[in-house]
Amino acid sequence: MNEVTVIIIDAAIKAAVMALVLLTGFAYMTYAERKVIAGIQVRRGPNRIGPLGLLQPAADGVKLFLKEDMMPTGADKLMFNLAPIITSIPALVIMAVIPVAPDWIVNGYTVRFVVADLNVGVLYLLAIGSIAVYGIVLAGWASDSKYSMMGGLRSTAQVISYELAFGLSMVGPMLLAQSMSLRDIVHAQEARGIWFMFLQPIGFLLFFITGLAELNRAPFDMPEAEQELTAGYFTEYSSMRFGMFFMAEYIKMIAVSGMVVTLYMGGYLGPFVNQFPPLGIAYFSAKVFFLLFTMIWIRGTLPRLRYDQLMSFGWKFALPVAMLNVLATAIVLVYVM
């Protein structure tokens, strides 16, 4: 076997595993969300299908597949079909650059626990993350429905506004690590012996909050505000096409949690991770679970902001603070350290 084949097979295996993990993760995220929120609301949540309701996601999947797939008469057919795909593909590939454990040398062969170690990983995250919004806008436009349209427009405005603060709050770790590769950022946190969330508390909070806004999660779930827009941009979607939007949303939750963990919470770092690298996967997952739980918790607790309040928060607060944070970090790095 020549080297190229090895690389291709290696990447294919890792990509397959990643996709599988994410899809299963999505299924159980829906379950976890329902269970956690049920707990918050003094209910029991799903408990009928399988032990503790653990087969509920499977039943939901079957249900989604068997539902009638409807399309509004006035819809733009091509775009209507394309939109869920455009939304879900980036969600799946975004995790490709995130390392989940340190390198592991087995029988002289180095296993890298990352699908592709890009030297511009941070840029990749931003670029791919923004593609998903096209799906949302197209879905809103192609549905030929006013609710969808408004959901789509809100979403565009929201994502564009928060993209700036979101991107700027990635700059802190980049400056500290002096690299855009996510592996280097994790290494930098290891070398400094401290997670960047403690060096960059403002950046960390901003990143998490704007991340929620990027995800359209509560309390920023404007585009799909149930109370006003029934379901926002996917009002007209049903069956598996709806399922794909649903999937994209949950996988993006996992992806954004993964980004926060990598940039600010030391990625896979933890005790004995260098002695036995696969342990990193456990540390990484634990941190991701913690963040996912926090997101669900927020959804179960807080009401929604209004659209104009959201915008003014994004432009008048998040963006200036993020810029000042970058500026301060740069000044400290250059003149103080």
Next chain:
Amino acid sequence: MVAPSKPITQDLTERFPGAVSKDTRPGYEGYIVSANKLTEVATAIRDEYGYEYLASVTGVDYIADGKLEVVYHASKMSGGASLNFKVQAPRDGEPEIPSLVGVWQGADFQEREVYDLYGLRFSGHPDLRRILMWEEFEGWPMRKDWKEVYYEQDAKPFKTRWPEGSVYRIEEKNRFNKNVRYPKGFDPRSFKSDGDEKLYALMRGEHLPEHQRINTDEIIVNMGPQHPSTHGVFRVVVKLDGESVVDLKPVMGYLHRNHEKIGERNTWLMNMPYTDRLDYLSGMGNNHGYALAVEKLIGSKVPERAEYLRVLMVELNRIANHLWAIGFLINDLGAFQTPMLYLAKQRELILDIFEATAGSRMMCNYMRFGGVVRDLPSRIRDEDTLDFITDLVAERLPAALDEIETLLTFNEIIRTRSIGVGVLPAKQAINGSAAGPLLRASGVPYDLRRADPYSIYDRLDFKVCTRPNGDVYDRYLVRIDEMRESIKILKQVLRDMPASGAIMDGESKYTHKVPNGESYGRVENPKGELGYYVVSNGAPNPYRYHVRAPSFINLTMLGDLCKGHKVADIVVILGSIDIVLGEVDR
């Protein structure tokens, strides 16, 4: 409203000689105003006599006299009995009387309702369309000569199902085939409704002159009747400029079942369970209002213990209703059900009391003319009844309210989303006949339990809660305050209630001999003034049975409240008004 320089004691008949006369029919009271002087008299009643609040407008069809009558009830904000004045019009031809929307904004929907159900036109009404029935409906359903197909004797198809042994379905021969009567030359297959088109044209401003119509990117959106947060099959047509509301018109009637027509077919007592279905979240209060109206006519005296039981149930009901209202309001603010479920926990316990006492959790059917139907049971949920209620009132409910206050009242998001949203100024609230928490949140201390005390409220110590700002947040706070006051009332009731005694005035009976006359019974329901206007002609069933539904009339101002706010606020403002569609559409 201009305050009169000196209190007018002059009688209306002297003030307007010739135009106003006393209503002298036996059992009737108030004045009869001639139609051409109506606006002038109404303005005087409002400004000079101080009856600033138009509580109720309704029609009555006196078919034997060939007259349609419109009955108005106006109240003083300082309290006291309401003033009742009437206008009569011939029922043939196209009867028309002047509209009072210019005097009282609150007449808007109510006049539309009278027009819709009686075919009486109101000249000068800004938007006289049908409101409960659909635009193409043929006929005026509340008129006495309009027979409801399949239900009223002449229109019943079942008289002779087997004439001379031959079998045919009389429905096929019925001129009301398929329950619909078509006008001449009408073909239902080629018909396309223009009811909505009329409404949209109005929203687009097509009635305005050309130069005032500007074509911008405004869109007209239908919210409802199938929408997750319109609290039922309610529909608002909104004109939007981006996210901002430019104009809004409510559309209702999807749950219309002609409750009043049914009520006029039923015997007096048979209406009692029907009232439960109006505002199905506060059935006890509905029972109470109807019982009061009919008791006024019968003249029965309610025994002491029954009065206490009534107030006990009604106040528990108020708490249950407000818990639900607040839960839904927070839900409309986008909280994912959590606060609602916390509040539902307490509401369940109240419903347990209803279930143990009346037999049903929501459709209680608990009150009768002259008392209540059952005494308290000895045990609720394996606990002594009084212990259970005392524990709930003294411990659990105050704790729950404290919990709401800590978790919600000072929540930053709730405050930013509700403070300054949907402001209703006090003046407009009175003029627009707002009632209940909607009125009191605008700083008007008007509560029928104090203003015109009924039952035993005159001996109970409680405060009329008001808040000054009239926005969504204040409506939320007023509800919390009112629950605290209700707890105070409940404690007094539990303390003073006679341990035993009769719960009915005399024997309980199925049919009541109700003397001729009219009566307006009103209670302060959780949602506002709930009034029942009943007319008896001595028959076993009411001649007229009208419900002054607070949810319905409170919606009059929805358009004004929402203008200039964002789409998301519509839902919140609607939630803060707290409507139940069973009552809006009747």
